[in-house]
Amino acid sequence: MSDTKVPDKLYQLTGDNVASVGKGLYVVNTGLWRYQRPVTDPDLCKRCSACYMYCPVGCKVELNTHYDTNLDWCKGCGICAEVCPANAITMFEEVGEE
Ligand code: SF4
Numbered sequence: 879m880s881d882t883k884v885p886d887k888l889y890q891l892t893g894d895n896v897a898s899v900g901k902g903l904y905v906v907n908t909g910l911w912r913y914q915r916p917v918t919d920p921d922l923c924k925r926c927s928a929c930y931m932y933c934p935v936g937c938k939v940e941l942n943t944h945y946d947t948n949l950d951w952c953k954g955c956g957i958c959a960e961v962c963p964a965n966a967i968t969m970f971e972e973v974g975e976e
């Protein structure tokens with residue numbers, strides 16, 4: 879068993895998202911890590927679910943017309959855009975709140 883401590887920056891205790899990290903159960907708002915966001919074109923999406931399967935934080939949401947993203951969890955890694963066979967997902971830089 880590892881005694882590795884979780885750095886303070888990796889979790890917050892005020893969000894809604896919960897993840898198992900190391901030995902404990904921590905609230906991890908992975909959406910705060912994002913500097914770019916995926917935007918899906920519903921007309922191009924074939925609903926193949928590749929983005930759903932490859933998203934490392936499980937934040938893809940199946941809608942009737944296409945797969946979209948729960949931005950509370952999306953960390954902006956861009957994997958979904960890379961694996962999408964229809965090029966339906968474009969990554970856009972986040973515009974920070976000043
Ligand atoms: S990978 Fe692309 S085509 Fe497939 S469900 Fe996701 S957005 Fe749609």
Ligand code: SF4
Pocket residue numbers: 915916932933934935936937938947951952953954955956957958959
């Ligand atoms: S950018 Fe990364 S975290 Fe966000 S939806 Fe795509 S695969 Fe998931």
